[in-house]
Amino acid sequence: MKSWVSMLVCAAMLLAACFCLSSGAGASPSASVSMGAYAASDFKDESYLKKAVQKVMDKWKPSSPLPDAGKKTVVISTIGRDGKLLEARFNLKSGSSAFDDAAMASVKGAAPFAALPKSYTGPSVEIHWHFQVDK
Numbered sequence: 001m002k003s004w005v006s007m008l009v010c011a012a013m014l015l016a017a018c019f020c021l022s023s024g025a026g027a028s029p030s031a032s033v034s035m036g037a038y039a040a041s042d043f044k045d046e047s048y049l050k051k052a053v054q055k056v057m058d059k060w061k062p063s064s065p066l067p068d069a070g071k072k073t074v075v076i077s078t079i080g081r082d083g084k085l086l087e088a089r090f091n092l093k094s095g096s097s098a099f100d101d102a103a104m105a106s107v108k109g110a111a112p113f114a115a116l117p118k119s120y121t122g123p124s125v126e127i128h129w130h131f132q133v134d135k
């Protein structure tokens with residue numbers, strides 16, 4: 001029943017966690033990358049999401065140079081009950097293949113994630129990872 005997860009994600013994004021990631025060499029000194037992670041509205045474990053975000057951040061290797069301010073890459077991932085990354089795909093690309101590839105590599109490199117919490121009864125959870133270049 002993957003469609004209910006997608007519908008919930010589209011209907012109500014919840015549990016946003018934004019962090020500032022270091023900018024790439026050669027980027028404007030004031031440029032930075034922010035990352036947000038959004039899970040389905042029925043996934044309420046903020047602690048799990050924060051840990052997943054930290055794993056992705058730890059794998060972030062910025063591209064150089066960064067795309068223009070306002071550009072964004074969105075990677076949609078599906079994490080199984082056991083924490084295995086079942087899928088990772090682009091939903092939106094920034095126009096910079098190096099930046100897009102760095103975003104995808106950070107999500108894939110963070111796998112496997114922790115097993116889903118027992119309080120969450122779904123077979124998997126879909127998480128949208130937003131990587132955006134800020135001024």
